[in-house]
């Protein structure tokens with residue numbers, strides 16, 4: 203058996219692996235950042251951090267979809283917090 207051919211093959215394989223490894227290391231920071239953002243977003247709940255209050259504008263008037271009761275800003279906020287209309291008690295979706 204010609205060991206020099208085996209060793210030559212190994213060294214080529216090692217060189218290819220080193221090149222691939224270097225490429226992975228260069229790509230890793232971006233991937234790591236992406237992964238970190240994903241994980242951070244998951245734990246901080248960024249995606250579902252939308253307060254229901256955001257849809258209410260101070261000074262505007264709001265109407266219940268079910269009974270048409272007119273609510274001012276504060277009442278609309280309170281009703282949204284409670285989850286139902288104070289007048290007809292129909293739950294908001």
Ligand SMILES: [Zn+2]
Pocket residue numbers: 266267268269270271287288289290291292
């Ligand atoms: Zn109502």
